[in-house]
Amino acid sequence: MPEGDTVHKLAAALAPLWVGQAPVRVELKTGDGAQLCGRRIRSVAALGKHLFVEFDHGLQLRTHLGLYGSWHRYALDEVWRKPKRLASAVLEIGGAVYICFNAKACEIIRTDGVRERALRTRLSLDLVALDIDLSAIPRRARDFVEADAVISDVLLDQRIACGIGNVYKSEVLFLHQVHPLAPLEALSDAQLLQLYRTAAVLLRRNLAPGPRVTRFENDAAGRLWVYRRSGLHCFRCGAVIQYRRCGKDWRSTYWCPGCQPAPPGIDSPQPVAAEPTP
Ligand SMILES: [Zn+2]
Numbered sequence: 001m002p003e004g005d006t007v008h009k010l011a012a013a014l015a016p017l018w019v020g021q022a023p024v025r026v027e028l029k030t031g032d033g034a035q036l037c038g039r040r041i042r043s044v045a046a047l048g049k050h051l052f053v054e055f056d057h058g059l060q061l062r063t064h065l066g067l068y069g070s071w072h073r074y075a076l077d078e079v080w081r082k083p084k085r086l087a088s089a090v091l092e093i094g095g096a097v098y099i100c101f102n103a104k105a106c107e108i109i110r111t112d113g114v115r116e117r118a119l120r121t122r123l124s125l126d127l128v129a130l131d132i133d134l135s136a137i138p139r140r141a142r143d144f145v146e147a148d149a150v151i152s153d154v155l156l157d158q159r160i161a162c163g164i165g166n167v168y169k170s171e172v173l174f175l176h177q178v179h180p181l182a183p184l185e186a187l188s189d190a191q192l193l194q195l196y197r198t199a200a201v202l203l204r205r206n207l208a209p210g211p212r213v214t215r216f217e218n219d220a221a222g223r224l225w226v227y228r229r230s231g232l233h234c235f236r237c238g239a240v241i242q243y244r245r246c247g248k249d250w251r252s253t254y255w256c257p258g259c260q261p262a263p264p265g266i267d268s269p270q271p272v273a274a275e276p277t278p
Helices: 004-018 114-122 134-144 151-156 166-175 189-205
Strands: 025-028 041-047 050-055 059-064 070-075 087-093 096-101 105-110 242-246 251-255
Touching (some): 004 041, 004 050, 004 189, 059 087, 134 189, 166 189, 166 251
Antiparallel strands (some): 025 087, 041 050, 050 059, 087 096, 242 251
C-alpha cells in the first residue's frame, strides 16, 4: 500500500512534466479516455492517496493506487515491464508514455462536481497538508470505527485521516509504545492525537526525494525502527522485533515486544519466520 507521501511525491514529480501540456493519447480501461485527449492539463495534485489530474474543460482524472498500483514512465518505443492488460490508464505526454498499472480506482470526474465534492469531504484530513486541524481526529476515529477495533486498523482507516500506510503504522505505534493489537477504547484522545501528530510530522519530513526515514539517529544502523526488521534487535531495548499479519485485512505489522507490551488479555503472538511482501 503506498503511503500518503508516495502519492504527494508522485504529484510533485509529474506536475512539472504535465502541467500546461496536452496528452496526444489517453486510453483508460473504462473506455472513455478520448474525453481527455488533446485537452490541456491545469494541475496535478495529491489528496491522501488519490492523484487528481485536472484538465482545462472541467474534467479530471482521478486515480487511486490501492495496494498494488503503480505509475510507470517509458519512452515511446520502450517495452513496458508489465502487460498491457494491467494498464488502467495510458497517457502520452511530451514524447513519453505514462502508464498507471493495477489502479484500485481510475475514473474521469467533473471538477467540483458532486462526486469530487463527496470525495474531498471524505478525504478532508490529509495528514500531509500543512493547514489541517488534527484535533478532530479522536472524534472521527470514535465515530467511524467500533470501540474494540485494533489500533493498527484504526490508523489505516483513510476515513479518519488519510496518509498512513503499513510503514508509518508500525513506526508510529513503536515510537509511542503502543501495541498494534491495543483496542481503540484503551487509548485516550490525547494518545490518539499523539499518534496522528507523529504520523503527520513523519509524512511531511519524507516528502523530499530519497528513501523513507523515521529514525533520524546519526548512525548507519537503520532508517526505520521496526518495519521489515523482524528477528533483529530493537534499537532501544534489545528485544527481538516481531512480525505478523494482523487486523481485519491481515496487514503486515511489526513491533517490539519490549517497548510495546501487549495489552491485558492479549497474548503477544509469536513471530513467524518469513516476512512476506507487505
Ligand atoms: Zn524495544
